[in-house]
Amino acid sequence: MTKPTVTSDRNAEGVCIRIAGDLRTQSLDQIEGAFKSISPDGKDVIVDLSGVQSMDTGGAWLVADLERRIDTSGATVHLEGLQEAHASLIETVSKNIPEAVGEQAPPRGLVETVARVGERTAGAWKDSVSIVGFLGLTLHRLVRTLIMPWRLRRAALVSQMEQTGFKALPIVSLMGFLIGVVLAFQGATQLKQFGAEIFVVELISISILRELGILLTAIIVAGRSGSAFTASIGSMKVQEEIDAMRTLGLDPIEVLVIPRVLALLIMLPILGFVADIAGLVGGALMSWIDLGVSPGMFLTRLKENTDVWQLAIGLIKAPFFALVIGVIACWQAMQVKGSSESVGQRTTASVVQSIFMVIAIDALFSIFFSELGI
Template sequence: MIRLKILACLNNSIAVTRRLTSHTAMTRPTITSESDATGVCIRIAGDLRTQSLDHVEEDFAALRPNGQDVVVDMAQVQSLDTGGAWLVANLVQRLGSSGAQVRLEGLDPAHSSLIETVSHNISEMTGDELPPRGFVNWVARIGEKTFGAWQDTLSIVGFLGLTLHRLVRTLIMPWRLRRAALVSQMEQVGFKALPIVSLMGFLIGVVLAFQGATQLKQFGAEIFVVELISISILRELGILLTAIIVAGRSGSAFTASIGSMKVQEEIDAMRTLGLDPIEVLVIPRVLALLIMLPILGFVADMAGLIGGALMSWIDLGVSPGMFLTRLKENTGVAQLAVGMIKAPFFALVIGVIACWQAMQVKGSSESVGQRTTASVVQSIFMVIAIDALFSIFFSELGV
């Protein structure tokens, strides 16, 4: 009795193994093509599964569109997975690119649904084509970038003109100004930046005093460190470094906030409601910079002088009273005015570039990050370039 049960179990196991083997065994896929006067007939047979696609990939790739109508007969396809569906969908797309009519016949409903799903997403799965190489193509890319830079220059000049127009109109009609937005931006740009600007100015004064003392000691001219500190900070370093900090801190914030609104289509909603995005978003930010950057520059100048006086006292023995006396005797208000005159120009450039970059955001949050980086880089570059132009201008005037 026990032997009979064992034999029955063995027979059942053999039967299950045979069924599994017959179910998992794959028929090698094939593809044939026949042409006549009416068109082309392509017959696909076998198992179009990922494991066996290497047998027919080259045959699929060899089929090229020739303008004739195509019928793809898939009545003999036994099984199909996503890899096979992609191969069929890609074939249909390529053959239909010449304008020919491509028709699938003999499809199982489940296979038809899978091919349709893959066809809708095939463009997302196709990788980007590598750019052509060679000297001619390299020159062409340089030309495209140059033309793009020229277009960007025209665009930002136009944006500057639009901003100045809205700014003048706001000054003429002050009731159009959004005071709550202006005060909020002044707090963000100015009040919250005071600690970092003050610390930066103090440390710059310390560094100038220390480095200047080291060099001037060699000639016994330590006392001239006062003029070195005051002229360097008041004319150049105070306002220049303040503008760089504001460009990195506030300019990036402007681009990120307005750029996020652009991605979420809030700016389009403003235009739909009849609101001017320049007047609502740009003018309060630019005005806040125009008001607060000179104040921040003055704070940086004072902090730099305090840091320089402290280091001069510690390292050279120049007392605070002597420091103030030489400062009054040899450094006039003109030195401070030279630095402060630059502040409104720096503020306008930072605000316009930051807001223009925000308006160029397209598509996704990745574009916001790219435009924010470009905003900071371009703002800092323009601040340094304008400072150099002012230096040449004042040098020619003998100031």
């Protein structure tokens, strides 16, 4: 293998660079410095490759990078003496050199940190304004649909009710049953110390009916149905199906968002009620096994000491949870930016934000009902 060489001559017309030898990857380290030092200074450059005996992809990349660097500086480059195979290889490599430069690591320091915090705060504010606007738009379309019910897409509504409600019954029922079992077992362990095992009925009924039943149901729905909403609508956004809807004169909010939000508004209270019943059954069963509280005694104390308001307070929260989950999931889907990676990121953000908002709204309701003395 012949050692590669690079020589250059300058004259009034420009620069002539002569390259000779074997331009192969294993020997390029010998001439990389010479290539980097070539500076045309705005003059035309002639690259004479007639002395090149062989060339591989690494050598072609070195020549193509030199050619691009010279073009960027404003000079004109001419390749001469190229063999046909070498010319074809250089052309192929030139077409596949990435133009984007890799991102640099973010600068570190107090000023940069404050700047990043400011940017994220501004971004959070813009997102908050955007989602409030989306909520208003959704409520407007929802009210219009209720006033003009013939605009409702019934087939889509029934399909979404099946997906978000009927198919979620097994997991919601199992969750409620296990929560009742856990509450009865843990409550019995503590109440036995005071000889007050019978009060486990009130512990189970109030905890499940008032808080845990609907709260955990909403969290499951946010993870199950909310993520499905974001993924499905986000995929449509990537494939430009939503733009096609607008071109056809269809309203994406009315076609895609309203059936999903309305399905949640209808099905979440039903799922919450199912979770409450399953939780009471699990609690009664565990109380019977661990404490000897018979099902008849459990029902008697449930009727005597648990007000119907405990159930109502839990179910009153359901429509608010449903609206928040549906709006956040669909809004996140509308923010997808043309890639499958964006769909995954938005789906994750949808679940996290929905669960956070559900817990925050539940806390606000707890304070509200406490102030009312209910």
